[in-house]
Amino acid sequence: MSILDSVRPGVRAMAGYVPGEQPRGLKRLIKLNTNENPYPPPQLVLDAIAGAADERLRLYPEPTSLPVREAAAQACGLQPEQVLVGNGSDDLLTIILRTFVDSGETVAAPDPTYSLYKPLTDIQGGRFVTVPWNEDFSLPVDALAATGAKVIFVVRPNAPTGHAVPLSSVAELCRKAPGAVVLDEAYGDFCEDNGIPLLAEHANLIVTRSFSKSFSLAGLRIGLGFTSAELAAQMHKVRDSYNVDALAQAAATAALENLDAYAPLIQAVKEQRTRLTEALNRRGFTAPPSQANFVLAKIPEGRRDGKAWLNDLRAEGLIVRYFGSHPKLTDKLRISIGTPEEMDVLLAVIDRILESN
Numbered sequence: 273m274s275i276l277d278s279v280r281p282g283v284r285a286m287a288g289y290v291p292g293e294q295p296r297g298l299k300r301l302i303k304l305n306t307n308e309n310p311y312p313p314p315q316l317v318l319d320a321i322a323g324a325a326d327e328r329l330r331l332y333p334e335p336t337s338l339p340v341r342e343a344a345a346q347a348c349g350l351q352p353e354q355v356l357v358g359n360g361s362d363d364l365l366t367i368i369l370r371t372f373v374d375s376g377e378t379v380a381a382p383d384p385t386y387s388l389y390k391p392l393t394d395i396q397g398g399r400f401v402t403v404p405w406n407e408d409f410s411l412p413v414d415a416l417a418a419t420g421a422k423v424i425f426v427v428r429p430n431a432p433t434g435h436a437v438p439l440s441s442v443a444e445l446c447r448k449a450p451g452a453v454v455l456d457e458a459y460g461d462f463c464e465d466n467g468i469p470l471l472a473e474h475a476n477l478i479v480t481r482s483f484s485k486s487f488s489l490a491g492l493r494i495g496l497g498f499t500s501a502e503l504a505a506q507m508h509k510v511r512d513s514y515n516v517d518a519l520a521q522a523a524a525t526a527a528l529e530n531l532d533a534y535a536p537l538i539q540a541v542k543e544q545r546t547r548l549t550e551a552l553n554r555r556g557f558t559a560p561p562s563q564a565n566f567v568l569a570k571i572p573e574g575r576r577d578g579k580a581w582l583n584d585l586r587a588e589g590l591i592v593r594y595f596g597s598h599p600k601l602t603d604k605l606r607i608s609i610g611t612p613e614e615m616d617v618l619l620a621v622i623d624r625i626l627e628s629n
C-alpha cells in the first residue's frame with residue numbers, strides 16, 4: 273500500500289497543465305512563448321508596488337480586493353459588486369468551475385483553445401468536451417449549447433488562433449446555453465471591442481480579464497472577473513479568503529486608475545503585430561490576422577516540421593510556443609509580439625533558417 277493509492281483517482285489520471293517555459297537566465301534569450309508584454313509596467317505602477325512594500329505587509333490584505341474592484345468598476349462603468357479579483361485570471365477560472373461544476377458535470381469549449389480548461393475541469397471531477405470551431409472559425413453556437421454544459425468557455429480573442437468571434441455570436445450563445453458562458457478576455461485589450469456591454473442583458477455571462485498581458489504584470493498574478501452582483505456573491509464564497517496579495521492589489525489599483533499610461537504600450541504591440549503578420553506571410557508562412565498579442569503561423573512547406581522550427585529558433589536564442597500534441601497545431605508556431613528590436617532579430621533568424629533549408 274502506497275500513499276499514492278490514497279490520491280484521488282481523477283488526480284492520478286490527470287496529465288496536468290504544462291505551462292510555457294520560463295527560462296531562469298533570460299540573458300541572450302528572446303522570450304516569445306507565453307504572451308507576456310515586452311515592455312515594463314509604467315513607473316507609476318512600480319512606484320505603487322514599492323509604496324505598498326512597508327510595515328503594513330504584516331497585515332492580511334483586503335479580503336475582497338475592494339480598492340481594485342472599485343477602480344475596475346469605475347473603468348468599466350459597472351458596480352464594484354459586479355467585480356471579482358483573482359490571483360491571475362486562472363484563479364477566476366478555478367473559482368468559476370468551483371461555483372458551477374460538480375463531479376461528472378460537463379464543461380465545454382470550442383477547439384483549439386486555451387489548454388488550461390481541461391486540467392481545471394479534471395481537478396473538479398468534471399467532464400471536458402470540445403466542439404471544433406466552424407470551418408470559417410465562427411463560433412459553433414448550437415453545438416456548444418447542445419453539450420448541455422454547466423460552463424462554456426469562449427476565449428476572445430482566442431488563444432492560440434488570435435481570432436475574435438463577433439460579439440453577436442457570444443450573445444446568441446448566452447441566450448441558448450443552459451449554464452454559464454465565460455468570455456475569457458485575457459487578450460481583450462489588444463482587440464477592438466469587448467464583451468462588457470453584454471453583461472447588462474445576459475445574467476449567465478462572466479467576463480474575465482488578465483493583468484499578465486496588456487498590463488505587463490504577469491509576475492504579480494492579477495485577474496478580474498465581471499458578472500451580475502448576484503452571481504459574484506456566489507463566486508466570492510468559493511475563492512480563497514485572501515486570494516490577492518497586498519502588493520498585487522496596489523499595482524492593480526494604480527494600473528486601473530492610470531489606463532492612459534498603457535495606451536502607448538498596447539499601440540506598440542499592435543503595430544508590431546501587423547508588421548510580423550505581413551513579414552511572416554511574405555516568407556511563406558501562413559499567418560492570419562490576429563486580434564491578440566501573438567500570431568499563430570503555419571510553417572512553410574519544406575523539410576522542417578514544427579518541432580524542427582522550434583528547436584532551430586531556440587538554438588538562435590528565440591523561444592516560441594509549439595503545441596505539438598494537438599493534431600490541428602502540429603504545423604504551427606505561436607509567436608508572442610515583442611519589441612521592434614526583438615521582431616528584427618526574429619525575422620533575421622527566420623531568414624537565415626530559410627536560407628539554410
Ligand SMILES: Cc1ncc(COP(=O)(O)O)c(C=O)c1O
Nearest residue numbers: 360361362386431458482484495
Ligand atoms: C486564454 C487565457 N486565459 C487566461 C490566461 C491566464 O492569465 P493569467 O496570467 O491572468 O492567469 C491565459 C494565459 O496565457 C490565457 O491565454
